Amino acid sequence: MTTTVAAYAAPAAKAPLERTTIERREVGEFDVLIDIKYAGICHSDIHQAREGWGEAIFPMVPGHEIAGVVEAVGSGVTKFAVGDKVGVGCMVDSCRECENCEAGLEQYCLKGNVGTYNAIGKDGEPTYGGYAEKIVVDEAFTLRIPDGIALDEAAPLLCAGITTYSPLKHWNAGPGKKVAVVGLGGLGHMGVKLAHALGAEVTVLSQSLRKQEDGLKLGADHYYATSDETTFKELAGTFDLIVSTVSAPLNLDAYLSLLKTDGAFVNVGAPEEPVALNLFSVIAGRKTLAGSGIGGIRETQEMLDFCAEHGLGAEIELIRADQINEAYERVLASDVRYRFVIDTSTI
Secondary structure (H helix, E strand, O other): OOEEEEEEEEOOOOOOOEEEEEEEOOOOOOEEEEEEEEEEOOHHHHHHHOOOOOOOOOOEOOOOOEEEEEEEEOOOOOOOOOOOEEEEOOEEEOOOOOHHHHOOOHHHOOOOOEEOOOOEOOOOOEOOOOOEOEEEEEHHHOEEOOOOOOHHHHHHHHOHHHHHHHHHHHOOOOOOOEEEEEOOOHHHHHHHHHHHHOOOEEEEEEOOOOOHHHHHHHOOOEEEEOOOOHHHHHOOOOEEEEEEOOOOOOOHHHHHOOEEEEEEEEEOOOOOOOOOOOOHHHHOOOOEEEEOOOOOHHHHHHHHHHHHHOOOOOOEEEEOHHHHHHHHHHHHOOOOOOEEEEEHHHO
C-alpha cells in the first residue's frame, strides 16, 4: 500500500517550488521507511530544478541530503530497526552487479546509479527526494548516522560531506600534504573541516577575503583572495592537491599553475558551461586535472563515522519549508553560512 506524504516540488523548470503531495511506494521486503526530520539544500538541487544541467523530470521533489528516523522496516531488513537515526544521500539504487558496484563504487555504476530524485527507479517510476515528510529506501542505500552528530548538522554530510571526503581520501590528503580548497560555501566549508581533520595543511582560495575569519575557524591554515593577481604568483607550485568546489567556470590554467609536480586539481563543483584548457598546463609538471563525484555507500558510512569521531558537522542555517524559494536565491547570491537545512516538520 502506497503512502501519501506532503512535499515541496518544482512543477516545471525554473518554476518556484510549492507544497504538494506525492506517493511513496509500499515498504518492500528490504525497504526502510524513514520519517524525514531534516533535508539540506544543495546547489545541485537548483541546477536540476532549473534544468541547468539538461532536461529534467517534473514535477521534481529535490533533496539528497536526508536525515531522519526509521519508522518501519521490511521483513527482510537486517541492518536497521525502528527508531534508528539514518540518512540518505544522492543515490537510492544501482545495478549492484557491475565491476564498480562490486568494488563499492556504486556512484560510478556502469549502468548508471538511480538518483534520489530526478531519476527513474527500477520500478519505472520517477524518484522524489528529501523535501518531503517521508521516504522509502532500500536498506542497502541507507546510511547509519552515528550518535555523535546532530541530525540537522548531519543532513548536509550526505552530499557536501562525502563529495569532499572522497577526493581528499583518494588523493591521500593527510600529514605532510598541502591541500587547497577553492570556494568556501556549502561544499567548501566541509572540505576545509575534513582536510584539517585528516591532518593536511589547508589553504582556502576564495574570490575575496570576506570569509577569511570563518575559514580560519573552520580549520584553514591560510586564506587567499583569488581576485588578487599576486596570489597566483605567490602560490605557484605550492599544492599537492586542489579541490574546486565552485560551480562557476574557472581559469584552469591559472589554478593548475599552483600545483607541485604530480599534483592534482580535482573538480567536485560542476559548472553549467564548458571550460577551456591549454594542455601544456598539465603536461608541464605531470599534473592531473580530474573530477570526483560522491562516494559509494561504504565510503559514505566511513565518512559519517569519521565525522562523529572528530566532532564534525555542517555549519547550517535552519529554515522552514516555506522559505525554500528564498533560500535558493540566497544560495545563488552566496548568502548562506554555510548550508541551508529544511526543518521538514514545517512542510
